[in-house]
Amino acid sequence: MPNEARPGTGEQAKQLALAKLRQAILQGEMAPAQRLVENELAEQFGVTRASVRAALIDLASEGLVERIPNRGSRVRVVTVEEAVAITECRMVLEGLCAAKAAVEASEEQLERLTGLGEAMSKAVADGEPVTYSELNRELHDRILEFSGQQVAVGLLDRLNAQLVKHRFRLALRPGRPQQSLSQHLAIIEAISARDPQAAEAAARAHLVSVIDALRD
Amino acid sequence: MPNEARPGTGEQAKQLALAKLRQAILQGEMAPAQRLVENELAEQFGVTRASVRAALIDLASEGLVERIPNRGSRVRVVTVEEAVAITECRMVLEGLCAAKAAVEASEEQLERLTGLGEAMSKAVADGEPVTYSELNRELHDRILEFSGQQVAVGLLDRLNAQLVKHRFRLALRPGRPQQSLSQHLAIIEAISARDPQAAEAAARAHLVSVIDALRD
DNA sequence: GTGAACAAAATTGTTGACAATCCTGTTGCT
DNA sequence: AGCAACAGGATTGTCAACAATTTTGTTCAC
Structure with missing residues (x-):
């Protein structure tokens, strides 16, 4: 479904x-809550209004923008409350994976x-939060990939897209990498031990801690 | 997101x-895998092609139809394998709720x-599978509603829409109501006891049994 | 001065036509 | 006969103009 379209190559207009709209929204x-006027976007991206319209419908069903009939589109704002609800869903779905x-x-x-786990430990020891954040994302992606649960992966993609803002804030938090490292290592250990129950519990414990952090 | 639009009232064309397309697909x-030609649908529903197009984009992101660029849309067929994966996701999400x-x-x-539970017991005792099926659906809906977890509810709506066919087959199975009744009663009991862990376990146990039944 | 009715501007929703793309059946060459 | 190239038809993708709706700014009455 989300075809992971690269913005660079010459795609179809829509x-x-x-791609351009999604990138613009995700990069803030x-x-x-900014209004998204179809004409402006069409001119800005060099495509016709119909294409922008189709793209907006797509993004609305992804939860990135909000469309009100006859009233236009806005970028959707995710309240802390919603972010918590989303992360609760992530919790059970990543637990399943x-x-x-x-x-x-x-x-x-x-x-x-296990290799990823070692790299993450090193990144924390060296005090490189950016590298750690990237490895973090890689780890989550790999777990989803190895689970073979494509339906859950699709749902999680959608949920994660709505959380970019909050996720950003979270990663910059001092001391957070150290806190989450042990949780990540626990997940890896449980999966390596072929213990599904422990793996699910570890993944959920990790996201419970994320929820706590989200609440400030 | 899905605004629960009633087909009857005079909505906007799209x-x-x-609504009409969704109803047609859901009612089989x-x-x-039938081809959905935009022109035919437009004429059939008395709207323009652009409206059909927008509706198809929406349905594609709901997973009800499959869209291939320049090749058109088909109603998506859900294999048993996918149905199992979907039900696994339902399992953890309904557990959360x-x-x-x-x-x-x-x-x-x-x-x-508890009232619903009694009605379900009565329906089984009286041998009325249709009533039981309706109450079953009602029970699931109420649990979702009472959980207050709107994100999970949205995800489950989408997942359930893809399962209509398989769900149908399942409900008509002889002896199945008796089997699932005790599971449903266990869920109600755990929720009434204010025991979240037991409630989650009961909900998951129920859906594990659904998964087993799905596999024939 | 305040509030409601009204008119103008901006924006979305809709329409029909045109262009690009893909599938199918046929033709021509080896 | 087998296979590649090629037209023909069908279908989707795109476009610019038009209609309907909402919002905003103004005027008028009280």
Whole structure:
């Protein structure tokens, strides 16, 4: 479904508009709750209004923008409350994926996870939060991939797209990497031990801590 | 997001097309994997092609139809494998909602649940599978409502829409009501006891049994 | 001065036509 | 006969203009 379209290559007009709009929203170039006027966007991106319209419909169903009939589109603002609800859903879905990964992953894939764990430990020890953040994301992605649960992966993609803002704030928090590192290592250990219940519990424990942090 | 638009009232053209198309697909009027030609649908529903197009984009992101660029739209066929994956996601999400309902529901709402439980018991005793099926759906809906977890509810709506076919097959199965009744009663009991962990476990146990049944 | 009715501007929703793309059946060459 | 190239038809993607709706600013009565 989300076809991971690269903005660079010459796509179709609608796909291009969709990619550009999504990028603009995700990178925060659009102010929260900013009005998205179809004509302006069409001119800005060099496509026609129909293409912008189609892209907006797509983004609305992804939860990135809000469309009110005859009233236009706005970039959707995710309140802290909603962010917590979203993260609760992430909690159970990633728990499911961790459990399945513990059963389904190959030996090579397990090695990959332990390798990621070591790299994360090193990043924290060296005090490189940016690297750690990237590895963090990589770890989560790999667990989803190895679980083979494509439906859950699709749902999580959608949920994560709505959280970019809050996720950003969270990563910059001092002391947070140290806190989450042990949780991540616990997840890796449980999956490597082929223990689905422990893996699910560890993944959920991690996201419970994220929820607590979200609440400030 | 899905605004629960009633087909009857005079909506906007796109909303009307969307409602009619969704209804047609859900009621099985469209054969599986049938091609959905925009022109035909437009004429059939008495709206313009642009409206049909917008509706198709919406339905594609709901997972009801499949859209291939320059190749058109088909009603999406859900394999048994996918149905299992979807139900696994339902399992953890409904588990989450059951747990939250055990904490958040009011006393009146708890009474409503126990009332539903009694009605379901009666329906099984009287041998009325249709009534039981309706009450079943009602129970699930109420648990979601009482949980207050709107994000999970949205995700579950989307997932359930993809399962209509399989769900149908399941309900007509002889002996299945008796089997699931005790599971449902266990869920109600756990929520009424304000025990979130037990509620989640009961909800998950129920859906594990659904998964087993799905696999034939 | 305040509030309601009204008119003008801005924006979205809709329409029909045009262009690009893809599938199918046929033709021509080896 | 087998296969590549090619037209023909069908379908989707795109466009610019038009209609309907909402919002905003103004005027007028009280």
